[in-house]
Amino acid sequence: MGKRLMKGNEAAVHGALMGGCTHFFGYPITPASEISQAAAYYFTAAGRTFLQAESEVSVINMLYGAASAGARVMTASSGPGIALMGEGLSYLAGAKLPSVVIDMQRAGPGLGNIWPEQSDYNMVVKGGGHGNYSNITLTPASAQEMFDFTRKAFELADRYRMTVFILSDAYIGQMMEPVEISGPVLHGQRKDWAVYGDSQSRKNLISSIYMSPALQRKHNEELQQTYRQVEQEVVDYELYMADDAEIVFVAYGIVARICHSAVHALREQGIRASLLRPKTVFPFPKNVVEDFAKRGIPLAVVELSSGQMADDVSLAANGNVEVLRYLTMGGETPTVAELVSSVRRDLATLGSRRSS
Amino acid sequence: MIGQVQKFGKSDSFYDTYERKGEGEQSTHYCPGCGHGTIQKLIAQAIDDLKIQDRTIFLSPVGCSVFAYYYYDTGNIQCSHGRAPAVATGVKRTVKDAIVISYQGDGDLAGIGMTEIVHAANRGEPITVFFINNAIYGMTGGQMAPTTPLGRKTLTTPFGRDRDRDGMPMGMAELMQAIAAPVFIERCSVATPKELLKTRKAVHKALQNQIDNKGFSFVEILSPCPTNWGMSPVDARTWMDQQMTLLYPLGNFRDSVTKQDDRPGDQEEPLWLDDEALVDLLKGASDVPVMRMEPLSETQRVKIAGFGGQGVLSAGELVATCGMSEGLAVSWLPSYGPEMRGGSANVSVTLSMEDVGSPLVDHPNVLLVMNGPSLDHFEDQVVENALVFVNSSIVTRKVRRTDVRTIYIPATDLAQEAGLVSAANVVMVTAYLLLSKAIPLDTLKRCIPLVLRKKAFLEKNLSLVERTMVYLQENGMV
Numbered sequence: 001m002g003k004r005l006m007k008g009n010e011a012a013v014h015g016a017l018m019g020g021c022t023h024f025f026g027y028p029i030t031p032a033s034e035i036s037q038a039a040a041y042y043f044t045a046a047g048r049t050f051l052q053a054e055s056e057v058s059v060i061n062m063l064y065g066a067a068s069a070g071a072r073v074m075t076a077s078s079g080p081g082i083a084l085m086g087e088g089l090s091y092l093a094g095a096k097l098p099s100v101v102i103d104m105q106r107a108g109p110g111l112g113n114i115w116p117e118q119s120d121y122n123m124v125v126k127g128g129g130h131g132n133y134s135n136i137t138l139t140p141a142s143a144q145e146m147f148d149f150t151r152k153a154f155e156l157a158d159r160y161r162m163t164v165f166i167l168s169d170a171y172i173g174q175m176m177e178p179v180e181i182s183g184p185v186l187h188g189q190r191k192d193w194a195v196y197g198d199s200q201s202r203k204n205l206i207s208s209i210y211m212s213p214a215l216q217r218k219h220n221e222e223l224q225q226t227y228r229q230v231e232q233e234v235v236d237y238e239l240y241m242a243d244d245a246e247i248v249f250v251a252y253g254i255v256a257r258i259c260h261s262a263v264h265a266l267r268e269q270g271i272r273a274s275l276l277r278p279k280t281v282f283p284f285p286k287n288v289v290e291d292f293a294k295r296g297i298p299l300a301v302v303e304l305s306s307g308q309m310a311d312d313v314s315l316a317a318n319g320n321v322e323v324l325r326y327l328t329m330g331g332e333t334p335t336v337a338e339l340v341s342s343v344r345r346d347l348a349t350l351g352s353r354r355s356s
Numbered sequence: 357m358i359g360q361v362q363k364f365g366k367s368d369s370f371y372d373t374y375e376r377k378g379e380g381e382q383s384t385h386y387c388p389g390c391g392h393g394t395i396q397k398l399i400a401q402a403i404d405d406l407k408i409q410d411r412t413i414f415l416s417p418v419g420c421s422v423f424a425y426y427y428y429d430t431g432n433i434q435c436s437h438g439r440a441p442a443v444a445t446g447v448k449r450t451v452k453d454a455i456v457i458s459y460q461g462d463g464d465l466a467g468i469g470m471t472e473i474v475h476a477a478n479r480g481e482p483i484t485v486f487f488i489n490n491a492i493y494g495m496t497g498g499q500m501a502p503t504t505p506l507g508r509k510t511l512t513t514p515f516g517r518d519r520d521r522d523g524m525p526m527g528m529a530e531l532m533q534a535i536a537a538p539v540f541i542e543r544c545s546v547a548t549p550k551e552l553l554k555t556r557k558a559v560h561k562a563l564q565n566q567i568d569n570k571g572f573s574f575v576e577i578l579s580p581c582p583t584n585w586g587m588s589p590v591d592a593r594t595w596m597d598q599q600m601t602l603l604y605p606l607g608n609f610r611d612s613v614t615k616q617d618d619r620p621g622d623q624e625e626p627l628w629l630d631d632e633a634l635v636d637l638l639k640g641a642s643d644v645p646v647m648r649m650e651p652l653s654e655t656q657r658v659k660i661a662g663f664g665g666q667g668v669l670s671a672g673e674l675v676a677t678c679g680m681s682e683g684l685a686v687s688w689l690p691s692y693g694p695e696m697r698g699g700s701a702n703v704s705v706t707l708s709m710e711d712v713g714s715p716l717v718d719h720p721n722v723l724l725v726m727n728g729p730s731l732d733h734f735e736d737q738v739v740e741n742a743l744v745f746v747n748s749s750i751v752t753r754k755v756r757r758t759d760v761r762t763i764y765i766p767a768t769d770l771a772q773e774a775g776l777v778s779a780a781n782v783v784m785v786t787a788y789l790l791l792s793k794a795i796p797l798d799t800l801k802r803c804i805p806l807v808l809r810k811k812a813f814l815e816k817n818l819s820l821v822e823r824t825m826v827y828l829q830e831n832g833m834v
Binding site: 002003004005045046047053054055058059065067088177178181197199201208258261263335337 | 449625
């Protein structure tokens with residue numbers, strides 16, 4: 001089957017339409033604007049709904065409204081915009097409304113800059129808004145995965161009645177790669193809990209409020225139950241050249257691509273490097289991390305942040321093995337050569353520590 | 357119907373008992389003398405009269421309005437503080453036949469939700485907004501609202517609302533009047549039986565407008581809050597009638613009969629594409645066949661750099677498209693953003709037989725430089741034995757590195773001779789693909805139409821490829 005060369009940003013919109021998304025609400029922000037722009041064209045041309053809202057606050061509440069009425073909905077933004085959506089994301093979780101949100105991460109804090117970082121990890125993966133809740137979070141590392149994951153996100157969102165995040169970065173969005181537009185077109189089904197403005201759905205209520213602590217507690221426990229189920233059913237990752245690993249990179253997004261090259265470069269120098277690439281970070285592939293840790297294979301987290309995902313790796317490793325952190329902030333990315341020399345240095349240190 | 361004697365007993369669109377409030381519950385959560393109960397009865401009657409109970413979706417945002425879903429036997433959505441007009445927008449654009457009611461208080465609508473109400477009004481969302489103005493935050497216990505009169509003491513204005521500190525009371529109906537799109541704007545009151553009848557009529561009209569899909573209707577209703585005003589219910593109504601209406605004059609501000617679908621500037625709604633048509637739209641014209649015959653001798657790590665406007669990014673796109681059309685793994689990564697606007701641009705392209713790892717090209721084995729600064733910037737970064745192509749029409753100096761293979765080609769001149777002002781990039785790419793033998797010339801010609809934006813220049817571009825080949829042959833480069 002033929003492929004089209006397209007940016008990750010454009011691939012996401014293709015994936016959304018193939019995933020049955022009917023409503024896109026957007027607000028411009030670099031480096032996510034191209035997603036809204038592509039949606040403005042393709043959603044409109046396909047007779048679906050695209051609307052540019054007056055703010056990210058309005059965007060997330062338009063999602064709330066359209067999802068309440070049973071639509072498959074999405075938006076895309078970047079750090080400052082996602083932060084503004086925080087309250088709305090919490091409401092979506094509380095009201096158990098399915099939605100899909102793309103975060104094309106840029107550098108922060110504050111206005112920061114438009115180069116890639118992975119510093120929204122905690123905000124997105126740990127919820128971001130108020131209250132106890134989680135978002136399913138998918139982490140694509142190619143234009144094809146921007147398509148595939150976005151398409152799949154709508155099924156996950158409907159199945160678990162949750163927000164599904166696509167946590168990506170400026171590079172994955174900007175990069176063009178061949179993308180296969182694979183079908184079939186998915187469609188959302190009528191939801192027995194949604195309000196359609198008809199007699200069958202008249203008794204339905206979309207709400208996140210339970211006035212009695214007992215009922216609010218029950219609601220919270222049910223949400224947590226769903227998240228535990230998601231941890232069992234949704235976790236996904238790729239292991240690359242991991243059978244004979246003496247050190248394992250842990251990385252997602254653009255950094256996983258750099259690590260992929262670093263694995264080859266290190267192996268050319270006789271170091272059996274490997275890569276664990278989480279495709280979901282909630283749920284986090286804890287078990288596979290734990291497994292490496294128990295076998296004493298050191299883990300090297302490469303991340304464009306202060307170590308936000310590295311904390312999850314450390315938690316799963318549970319002190320069983322060294323968790324190295326190769327962290328870059330501000331919009332820069334590590335080079336393959338830098339990773340190679342860091343690994344050589346640290347393996348030597350670990351080796352001498354063990355033999356002493 | 358309107359004008360008839362008011363019905364007794366509960367409207368059909370209210371639940372018989374308020375089970376969501378508590379088992380067997382018959383009373384509302386409103387305080388004695390509160391206007392909400394009265395207004396909600398009027399709305400319930402209108403829903404009955406207009407026979408829209410099944411179609412109605414009632415939005416309860418935050419404030420005393422929050423529990424409207426206890427009472428209305430309609431579709432219900434509880435939403436966040438101030439955002440009901442945005443939620444309503446999402447609902448209405450999904451279920452166009454639904455009757456969407458946004459029922460908001462003054463803190464909700466005129467304070468925290470000012471942005472949402474103004475923009476929903478400006479888009480002319482065909483919804484109905486009931487704005488309950490009681491000049492105070494009720495649910496939170498009596499703090500200053502944007503509509504609180506000057507001098508009025510509240511929990512957060514213990515010495516009275518001060519003009520210099522707190523600003524003037526906000527007239528929302530007047531503000532709505534400044535926006536072109538709304539079709540119906542009225543301010544009414546529940547202070548007296550006479551005003552109540554007018555309110556009843558306005559509520560009815562605002563819902564009828566939505567049934568007729570006329571546009572955005574806004575009804576501001578002055579309403580008493582005896583509890584937080586510190587007045588008896590009777591005194592509260594007297595104060596409203598005699599004082600509050602001076603600040604907020606009653607009356608109809610607009611009653612436009614223009615049908616929404618007759619407005620100038622409206623576009624026809626595009627048709628819903630079925631699955632097959634959708635896939636056709638998404639696959640587009642760039643769906644190219646895979647037909648590579650020979651393996652690639654070496655992974656191509658290409659950097660192309662020049663001024664913005666020299667076609668640097670599209671040169672990269674052309675190389676990547678050629679690679680893709682031959683079944684190679686490819687990636688294309690631009691420099692972007694402020695760095696690019698008006699300044700220099702560069703793009704990294706990788707062509708490989710295996711999956712592309714890092715799409716970032718730190719050390720190119722192919723460099724195409726379109727201008728001098730790009731040569732200065734990237735010359736030191738290329739690997740030994742790299743191919744370096746220099747646009748000698750623009751770059752005046754020679755390459756200093758002696759461990760690379762350098763090709764000088766007057767790309768800008770060759771393009772201009774061919775009658776193309778901005779096709780130096782095609783010359784550079786042609787030279788690169790010919791000399792490196794990475795991609796056959798036929799593939800290049802096949803891919804140019806896929807990348808070229810101005811289709812009228814296709815023939816000229818294709819002959820420029822030939823001209824470049826001849827130039828290279830004449831100069832003994834191939």
